[in-house]
Amino acid sequence: MAAVLRVLQTAIAIFRDFVENDGKTLAYTAIGIISVFFALLVLIIMPVVIHERVPVAITEEQAVWYWQGAKDITEMTQSPCDEGVYVDWQEVIAIDAVRLKQNFKKSSAGRARDLAADFVEPDGECAYCTGKDEDRECTTYTTYSLNSIQQVMNEIGMSEEAQKTVREKYLAIRYDFLIGYRSEPSIVNYDSLYSGGMVWPVPSYHRVSSPYGIRVHPVKKGRSMHYGIDIPAPVGTLIHSPADGKVKSYSWSDGAGWVMVVDHGENTRGERITTRYCHLSEKVARVGQEVKAGDSIAKVGNTGRLTTGPHLHFEIYVNGVTVDPVTLFASVK
Ligand SMILES: [Zn+2]
Incomplete structure (x- = not known):
C-alpha cells in the first residue's frame, strides 16, 4: 500500500512539475524514451540492415x-x-x-x-x-x-x-x-567535369535497365553501341536537369521520339557538357530557357520507334563525345 502511494505521489509530483515547467519534464522524458528506442534500433536493426542492404562490402x-x-x-x-x-x-x-x-x-x-x-x-x-x-x-x-x-x-x-x-x-x-560510388573514377574526373555535382534526372527511379556500352539492341536485335543509359519510369514522370544549363533544342526523331538537349556550359577544364533526353512524352521547359539543377525540364514517355516501354534514355556528352552517365553521379538524390 505504501509503495502504491509512493508511485502515486511521484506521478503527482511529475504532473505538477509538468504543469509548472511548461511540459519540460514530459519533453525530457519523451526525449529519453526516444533516445533509448533509437539506441536499441541502431544496436539491433542496423547490423541486419547493413548486411541486407549493402550488398557488396567493397572499397x-x-x-x-x-x-x-x-x-x-x-x-x-x-x-x-x-x-x-x-x-x-x-x-x-x-x-x-x-x-x-x-x-x-x-x-x-x-x-x-x-x-x-x-x-x-x-x-x-x-x-x-x-x-x-x-x-x-x-x-x-x-x-x-x-x-x-x-x-x-x-x-x-x-x-x-x-x-x-x-x-x-x-x-x-x-x-x-x-x-x-562514382563507378569509373579513373576514366572521368568527376570534379573537373562538373564541380557542383549532378542531380539524378529521375529522382524516384534509380534502376538502370540498360547500361552504357555495347549491347544487343532490344528492337534492332544485333549488337550495337548504347550511347546512354535507360531508366524505366512511368509516362509523365518529371525529368530534372542534372545541372544548371540552358535548353538547347526539342525536336522529333523517328527512332528516339521527342528529344531534348540541354547545354550545361563548360566545366573547369573548359570541356563543353551537354545532356540529351529521348522518348519524351512532352517538354516542361521551353527552348532557350535557363534552368537550374533540379528544375523540371520534360516528362518521361515512350515515343519513337526504338523503345520497348516507358523509360528515359539519358546521354551525357563531353565535347560532343558520350561518356557513361553513371560515372558522373557521386550520389543519387
Ligand atoms: Zn536507351
Whole structure:
C-alpha cells in the first residue's frame, strides 16, 4: 500500500512539475524514451540492415580492379573489323562478392581480370584490309562472343544457391553503386567535369535497365553501341536537369521520339557538357530557357520507334563525345 502511494505521489509530483515547467519534464522524458528506442534500433536493426542492404562490402579501389578488368577484356575483343562485346563489370563483382564471401581483400586486379576473361570466348576471325589490288594488305583479328553471367557461373561450378545470391547482389549493386560510388573514377574526373555535382534526372527511379556500352539492341536485335543509359519510369514522370544549363533544342526523331538537349556550359577544364533526353512524352521547359539543377525540364514517355516501354534514355556528352552517365553521379538524390 505504501509503495502504491509512493508511485502515486511521484506521478503527482511529475504532473505538477509538468504543469509548472511548461511540459519540460514530459519533453525530457519523451526525449529519453526516444533516445533509448533509437539506441536499441541502431544496436539491433542496423547490423541486419547493413548486411541486407549493402550488398557488396567493397572499397572504391577494389571496385576499380573489376571495372578495369572488364574494360581490358572489352577492349581486347574490339578490332577494326569487329566492334567486340561489352563485359559488365558489375556482373563480375557480383560473382566475386559471393565467391569471396564479401572479403575483397582476398582479390586482386589480376583475379578480377581473369574472371572478366571468363565472360568472353573466341568464336572466329575477321579480316581488316587496306589498299587496292597488289597493295592490298589484310590483317586478321580474332572475334569474340559474350558468355552470359549464367554460363560463367555454370562454368566455374557455382551451386544453384550461390547463383541465386549472385543475381540478388547484381540487382542491388546497380543501386548501391549509384548511391555510394562514382563507378569509373579513373576514366572521368568527376570534379573537373562538373564541380557542383549532378542531380539524378529521375529522382524516384534509380534502376538502370540498360547500361552504357555495347549491347544487343532490344528492337534492332544485333549488337550495337548504347550511347546512354535507360531508366524505366512511368509516362509523365518529371525529368530534372542534372545541372544548371540552358535548353538547347526539342525536336522529333523517328527512332528516339521527342528529344531534348540541354547545354550545361563548360566545366573547369573548359570541356563543353551537354545532356540529351529521348522518348519524351512532352517538354516542361521551353527552348532557350535557363534552368537550374533540379528544375523540371520534360516528362518521361515512350515515343519513337526504338523503345520497348516507358523509360528515359539519358546521354551525357563531353565535347560532343558520350561518356557513361553513371560515372558522373557521386550520389543519387
Ligand atoms: Zn536507351
